[in-house]
Amino acid sequence: MQLPKAEKSELHDSNTITPGTPFMDRLATALQYYVHMRLNSDPGWQDIEVILSDSNTPGEGEHKAMAYVREQRGRPGWNPNTKHVVYGLDADLIMLAMATHEPHFYILREVVFQQTPQEHAAANRPQFYSKNDSNSNNNNNGAAPGDVSGQKRTSEKEIKKPEIARKPFQLLSTSILREYLALEMKNDDLPFPFDPERILDDFVFMCFFVGNDFLPHMPTLDIREGAIELMMRIYKNMLPQMGGYLCHGSKVNLQRAEMFIQVRT
Template structure:
């Protein structure tokens, strides 16, 4: 899940959910590897692929020896993903295409020779107990493979899952299994942790979340509260849903959503749910969006004030390079003194260069949403009422696709993949006001055509690889026309905090 600061937030709020390795004395039944979390760091800085393979296996054995599982080792590697995830993989690979690398990390993708060789290597190695291996030739993200297995084997076993991103936390919260997430301490960057590995107690996290949300008047079951919490987290942005401008986790977005959610609970005598029987409840979803739409301008104003203060701070920090940048002067001279200086400056660009942001949101009472769409669609802010007919058609399509993203993601997390071909086509979310207006006429959520056939790994490679990585394609495979693989492209970073959070604007490949 693409929630950059989510993990930091929950650790700050509930710091005792982390258990140090030397204090963890629970006997473990099953150990699960979301192996891509291990593959990437084990390959970092190396160029010899056999050395990478050995490094991956040796680190696995090290973890197995520490955990000492009694019953099962389950190794899951990312296979072909749903198209919605493939789009995110494409953006990340294009964004990093010009970075200097000793070895092309895009080789860590299903269907490459590297991954095929790694599958064979790991299958031929020995493991101390029963081992299930779901390699990259089997469709599905690693964490979803693990969760599907746990869903079918729900018992009292104690399970360790190696790998910890926000997505894995959310998926684990859905399950009724006993789950601890394991990760290297260095991944957390938290003071006071001394052991090499730490464990995140999912059941304890559930307990704290329910206590904070329930507030004495919510009458839903504990799991229903957790499910609603997970759904609310969709709004702050993940790999499949863009956050709308007024909701940003860096500016209190999740807290604001929970306040609205609790107001709705009070209005419904504590029996208000967004997820019911693992499905999105449309009437209650409409009520949530309506309340959020009433707060949209106020929330935006608060965010813009914070960003204005951040702008002043970083303008002063980078005062010399700031003026050169705004005067379109060459920045190379700064590299002579400190190569990190310009990189740091560029990383803060969304907060330093707010010219487009200010033109869009300079008057929240008059047509800001129209200026927002004009910029996002046409790259200018010159709204004119004569555009309204065309703009309304475009907004309607954006809102429809945005609703689909909530439906698809709900199914993907709580059930299974509704469609392997569906994806969100836009690089931005609609305004909440427009989304609310669109929902007024919606009475049915069966709007996505089901498709249970994954793409082939070759098709995924053709979709995600930038031109510099074409050598990873099998020789007999043709790429799409050059138009779909631009060497340079614009990045949408409106209302983002860091440049790396921006969304590359790339041509849509229709297959």
């Protein structure tokens, strides 16, 4: 029996971009070449240090980045006022950034909000601006459309300046978020000293109950149904009775965690 000739599919196989595939190996080589080329030829890259962590290093990108931040703090000469900026839309970045307890940590995100289909179509329509836009309505200087005597002369080079697509971004400051969380969850009736850093660790731990990339959410807790606000309210009320915080570093006090999850609302 003669097998038919294998035809190359026009569909993209997502398995080709997993670690260990030839595609990812070629991509790692291309990235190394690109970084070396920029460092050797681009003046804007001369005074920066580039660390490339490709698929040959196990782990998710955000976890590898946070591990690097934590490792740097243990090195001699570390500046505690170092500022960190991470780009990404993954909500886990917010939790990971707070868990580092770094005072200056920012997350650059694309603006994402709920829209109607009509608003979504309008928002995704390319918008452009150029340096001539501010003068586009004032070129006539009050003169009639056919009168060029009052118009500002512009060269052909200025008219053909490239247009740039605008994309909305937002910068999330975790230091401000930390302050708001500490104020929101502060309880004045605690029989032990209030520690905002321990509060942050407990908040990150509580958010595991509503799921993340690796854990499913608890059946009775859903973010869309206000689960995080519910847990924050219960935690604030239960903290004096628990006698301490849920977490100490990476260790969880299981007895207090049991008291917390057994509260009936």
